[in-house]
Amino acid sequence: MSGDVDVVIVGAGSAGLSAAKEAARKGLSYVVVEASHRIGGRAYTEELAPGQPFDLGCHWMHSASLNPFVAIADQYGFAYRKHSTWDSRTWHRGAWLNEEQRDALNSLSDDDEAVIAKAIASGQDTSIADVVDLESPWRPYHAYWFSLSTSVDIDQTGVLDINAYNDTDENWPVIKGYGALVAAWASDVPVTLNSPVDRIRLKSDGVEVVTKSGTVTGRTVLVTVSTNILSSGAIAFEPGLPDWKQAAALELPLGTHNRIAIMLKDMPAGDTEGQRATVMLEDDEIPMTIEVGPYGLSHAVAVTGGRFGSWLERQGQQASVDYLSERILTAFGNDMARHLADRVIVTAWQGDPWTLGSYSAALPGSHQQRAVLGRPIENRIFFAGEATSTDFYSTCHGAYLSGIRAVNEVAEAVHSAT
Numbered sequence: 509m510s511g512d513v514d515v516v517i518v519g520a521g522s523a524g525l526s527a528a529k530e531a532a533r534k535g536l537s538y539v540v541v542e543a544s545h546r547i548g549g550r551a552y553t554e555e556l557a558p559g560q561p562f563d564l565g566c567h568w569m570h571s572a573s574l575n576p577f578v579a580i581a582d583q584y585g586f587a588y589r590k591h592s593t594w595d596s597r598t599w600h601r602g603a604w605l606n607e608e609q610r611d612a613l614n615s616l617s618d619d620d621e622a623v624i625a626k627a628i629a630s631g632q633d634t635s636i637a638d639v640v641d642l643e644s645p646w647r648p649y650h651a652y653w654f655s656l657s658t659s660v661d662i663d664q665t666g667v668l669d670i671n672a673y674n675d676t677d678e679n680w681p682v683i684k685g686y687g688a689l690v691a692a693w694a695s696d697v698p699v700t701l702n703s704p705v706d707r708i709r710l711k712s713d714g715v716e717v718v719t720k721s722g723t724v725t726g727r728t729v730l731v732t733v734s735t736n737i738l739s740s741g742a743i744a745f746e747p748g749l750p751d752w753k754q755a756a757a758l759e760l761p762l763g764t765h766n767r768i769a770i771m772l773k774d775m776p777a778g779d780t781e782g783q784r785a786t787v788m789l790e791d792d793e794i795p796m797t798i799e800v801g802p803y804g805l806s807h808a809v810a811v812t813g814g815r816f817g818s819w820l821e822r823q824g825q826q827a828s829v830d831y832l833s834e835r836i837l838t839a840f841g842n843d844m845a846r847h848l849a850d851r852v853i854v855t856a857w858q859g860d861p862w863t864l865g866s867y868s869a870a871l872p873g874s875h876q877q878r879a880v881l882g883r884p885i886e887n888r889i890f891f892a893g894e895a896t897s898t899d900f901y902s903t904c905h906g907a908y909l910s911g912i913r914a915v916n917e918v919a920e921a922v923h924s925a926t
């Protein structure tokens with residue numbers, strides 16, 4: 509770490525890495541300091557076994573036609589599937605849904621859309637739970653799917669934040685891993701790893717950033733850590749962050765979204781689409797969507813979200829594996845028991861010390877805090893990261909674009925000071 513750079517970038521997730529690349533393009537000097545032993549942050553791919561990639565964090569290139577990672581995937585030779593719809597069955601109260609039930613399940617989406625649109629038109633930032641029909645027998649399914657896209661439950665975020673998201677309905681999965689793509693694209697960015705930032709001091713002529721492995725000074729600092737890290741006090745600011753900045757971070761908390769993968773052994777070759785089912789065994793439980801053999805790979809994967817995801821994470825890895833295994837046997841047959849291997853990956857983002865959650869959701873009434881979170885302090889402390897994106901929040905490309913936005917602000921500040 510060399511002293512006195514134009515910008516010290518805190519965090520090497522998608523936002524910090526795109527900021528570093530943009531700083532280099534603009535001729536700004538920079539240092540990137542990262543707490544963990546790896547780059548990528550919430551973009552991270554591991555292998556269940558050689559040739560069996562699994563994304564622990566982001567996997568889908570959302571709003572693909574507006575997503576810069578699609579061109580990056582093409583450049584780095586990462587294949588992706590150009591659609592996000594495929595056959596899925598639903599297991600409900602001991603049987604697969606019949607046509608009439610499927611229609612009822614689908615028509616609840618239309619009803620939800622209509623009441624949410626009405627709430628948006630009224631300009632009141634109420635929660636989804638305030639406006640939708642909570643009594644519908646199909647509510648648990650929609651509430652579950654909602655918790656996957658927002659990481660929180662339907663009473664925990666507002667309609668105006670949902671409305672601000674720029675959804676083109678194109679969600680394209682990166683087959684060898686979105687995390688692997690981010691790592692390949694950013695492999696040329698110099699990053700100082702294993703260096704958690706403890707303290708950021710505003711000085712008369714710049715900033716001092718104190719890490720566990722040394723201190724670096726700069727004209728400016730760009731903070732890209734998650735809102736839960738910012739609110740946790742893990743980084744002490746001197747002077748303290750103003751009330752408006754602390755409020756913005758607190759009102760954009762990260763919820764929980766976890767991914768559970770079980771390796772499958774001795775499986776007959778399936779089609780490359782894989783199979784998908786949503787399973788709800790008991791009336792009062794949360795459903796779970798399971799994919800078996802996605803892209804022809806030998807694993808099963810399921811996702812959890814919101815309070816239930818958070819609860820299951822706290823029960824530990826084996827509880828998550830047992831929960832998923834039981835539902836695999838129900839949906840795909842008891843014969844699947846002999847295919848379930850010991851190799852598993854279970855994410856625990858809520859407990860991850862460098863994120864403390866999965867992605868941000870604005871509390872009802874707080875959607876405007878995203879712009880506030882991105883606002884600099886005294887033209888020396890700048891902010892980026894998914895939660896600062898007003899239209900692509902919660903995403904990897906939203907984080908990427910926020911890094912570029914913040915470096916443009918840094919460049920203006922640095923140039924106007926010289």
Ligand SMILES: Cc1cc2nc3c(=O)[nH]c(=O)nc-3n(C[C@H](O)[C@H](O)[C@H](O)COP(=O)(O)OP(=O)(O)OC[C@H]3O[C@@H](n4cnc5c(N)ncnc54)[C@H](O)[C@@H]3O)c2cc1C
Binds near residue numbers: 523548564568570
């Ligand atoms: C399970 C899951 C599934 C997801 N699915 C998708 C998806 O399909 N598509 C999509 O687009 N997005 C998805 N996301 C969201 C996406 O991964 C994130 O929005 C994005 O990666 C966040 O990037 P970031 O740079 O803002 O933050 P981060 O990736 O969190 O980067 C911040 C970095 O700061 C570091 N840091 C923390 N504290 C300190 C400190 N004190 N000092 C120095 N460094 C520190 C962290 O280690 C981290 O590397 C998913 C996320 C999760 C968890």
